[in-house]
Amino acid sequence: MADIILETKNLTYTYAPKTAGEVTAIRDVSVAIERGTLVGIIGHTGSGKSTLIEHFNGLMRGTSGVVLLDGKDIWENKKEIRSVRFRVGVCFQYPEYQLFEETVYKDVAFGPKNMGLSEEEIDRRVREVLSFVGLEERYLELSPFDLSGGEKRRVAIAGIMAMEPQVLVLDEPCAGLDPIGRATVLSLIQNYQKTTGSTVIIVTHSMEDAALIADRILVMNQARLAFYGTVEEVFSHAGELQSMGLDIPQMMRLYLLLREKGLPVSKTFYTLEQAKKAILACFKKGENA
Amino acid sequence: MISDITIGQYYSGTSVLHRLDARVKILLTVLFIVIIFLCKNFLSLALMFALTAVSILLSGVPFRMFFKSLKPILPIILFTAVLNIFYIKKGTELLSFWVITITTGGLATAFFMAVRIICLIMCSSLLTYTTTPTDLTDAIERLLSPLKVLHIQVHTLAMMMTLALRFIPTLIEEIERITNAQKARGADFESGRFMQRVKAMIPVLVPLFVSAFRRAYELSFAMSCRCYHGGEGRTRMKQMKLHLSDGVSFLLFALVLAGVIVLNHFFGKLI
Structure with missing residues (x-):
């Protein structure tokens, strides 16, 4: 049996239920993600990608259905939900807009600090992760607001990586970056996955990116799970993908x-x-x- | 959640009150407030109450909306009522116990005040329910335009108000997004003492201010790119014109004012 780390069972989420503005953002999504894979989530704007990933770390709770992390319902104990967020690190779109500290060091340390780690451990993680994303020592004491767009993005991603989550989820990590920035971030994510062996989930609009780095692809279409499988499997449904308005x-x-x-x-x-x-x-x- | 806050409170509709000129509505609201403070007895107050009731019925805004706007004021109404009951000693004594004396005069005043406050709230809610925020600021700008003589930049003030209103929903969305991002990094907004909670807001407030400034810069650039240069010589897309209904409502208010003065004069004074 495959080693499943994150699983959803019949997950459904409805915004504003029983009102005129009722919208079902995800409907009956059941998917099992194997440990150590790099999954690309693709789908149209409004297909439910972002809603789905907000369920992975318990920022949202499904109207029905469950999310299992390591086989355990993440909502089993409400008070434990914060610890779920350390195990499933979610990095949202344009994460540079969440930077707030005076220095890059402090900002990256925010997550580990919330985990209640020791000073030495925090220090080790911050230095390690910043050098991993290619920012040298001298960046540590700079203000994150003085960096370039691409650098800010890397600092923000480092802030999530520093929590050393079992599952790293990134929503459109390349959005709004120039081609060089995109390539840097993509290879960074790939390297991260290879060196840590953790599970990585990446939401993207770009089929090219997904095909390039992902082991498996999850396709969302109109709030439902359309396909989940290896890159070959999914792209063999080229016709259907195109009828969903997705490019191959x-x-x-x-x-x-x-x-x-x-x-x-x-x-x-x-x-x-x-x-x-x-x-x-x-x-x-x-x-x- | 934050998104439950209703902004501007506008309740869309096509009633006579919705169609009235926003300037007229503002002026009439002010007039209403003045008249209701002129009321000296229950008869004139009843006239104002009738006017409020008729306006509410005409507006087509459901009653529950008015109850909702009344709810936050309820403690104040009750508080003033209680004070009036205990402190005003007029008329016949109903109950006397230790230092507490309740009189008919006290009860009457308490009731009078409560009705007056309720009418005030209803009337001002009616204004915001039937007028869009943009129409409101537009009308305020025009009503204040005589102040230009005093070199007050009325247009700039109105534009700032419009922009502020426009960006409230955007900023609320932004707060939600940032809050989620910080929660994903383990920020804890729910537990801890007061000071800890205030401190916990820093990771949300700093990015919020940064992005508000960014938006302000971008917006001002976009505005200057489209040759915005302030109010000087600027024409309007929507011209405000007075209609017959505006005139009729002024007339109605004039009659009510006359009625109140007459009732005050010929019937006894309560306060």
Whole structure:
């Protein structure tokens, strides 16, 4: 049996129930996330992605259904909900707007401090995590408000990572960054997942990003879970994804076009690197024949 | 939750009161307050009460909305009523016990005051229920425009008021977002002593102020990009024009004022 860390069972959340403004943001979502995977959540604006992740750390409580962390209902003991938030670290969209301390050091230490860790432990974590996100010693005493946009974003993400959560959830971590900033943040998240071996969930609009870094993809459509599976599995439903108004990665489209034309591309590909390999292999085959 | 706070309190509708000119409504509200303080006996007060009741019925705003606006004032009404009952010693004595004496005069005054306050609250709620915040500030700007003679920047003040109203919902949303983000980092807003709770607000307030300043800068840039240069020579999208109904309501209020004066003069004075 797979090792499940986070699971939702028939999770439903309705805003303003029994009024004219009633909206069901997520409906009957059941999904089991394996320990140590990097999951990409994709879906349209308003498909329920953000609502779903707010359930993961108990910021919201489902109208019905449960969220299980390590097999235990997170709402089993209401008073324990804060400790759930340390185990499932959620980093919201534009996290730089939550910075408030005088120095970068203090801001990153906010989470660990709330956990009640010792001074030495906090110090170790802050230094470790800041060097991990590529900010040198000299940043420690700077005001977070003096940094550039990309640096602020990294400080904010570091603030969540410093809690060393079992599950790290990031909502659109690349939103509003330039291409270099995006690449930095993405590789940072990938590295984090590899070095710590923790579970990472990342909400994104970009199919390319999801295809590039995720092990598994979760697709939300109109408040429901549409697909959950490996990248190949999910992107094999290209037609359905497109009918949901979601794009598929460019290289995936190229693959489908080549197949349509009857060209012998063997393996599915969805990143540029894979595409290069597959097409070159294809040419080689042609030469040999 | 925070989002339950109703802002501006506007209750949309198409009644005569909704359609009245906002300037007229403000002036009539002020007039109403003046008249109700002129009332000296129960007859004139009853006339004002009738006027309030008719206005409420005309507005089509449900009664429960008025009860809601009355609720926070209830302690004050009760407090003044109790004070009046115990302190005013007029008329026949009803009850005498130790230092407490209750008289008919005291009871009557207490009732009179309570009705007066209720009418006041109803009337001012009626103004906010039937007028959108934008119309209100617009009307205030126009009503205060004579102050330009004194070099007071009426337009700027009104614009600031409009913007403030416009950004209340935005800031509430912002507070919720920041609160959630800090909760995700383990911030605790619910427990601890008073000072601890105040301190716990810092992680929310600092980002809130930062973003409020950011928004203010962005907005002022956007406004200057669209050539906003203050009120000088600025025309309006919505012209306010007085209609027949505005005139009629002024007339009605004039009649009520006359009625109150007559009733005060010919019937006894209570206070």
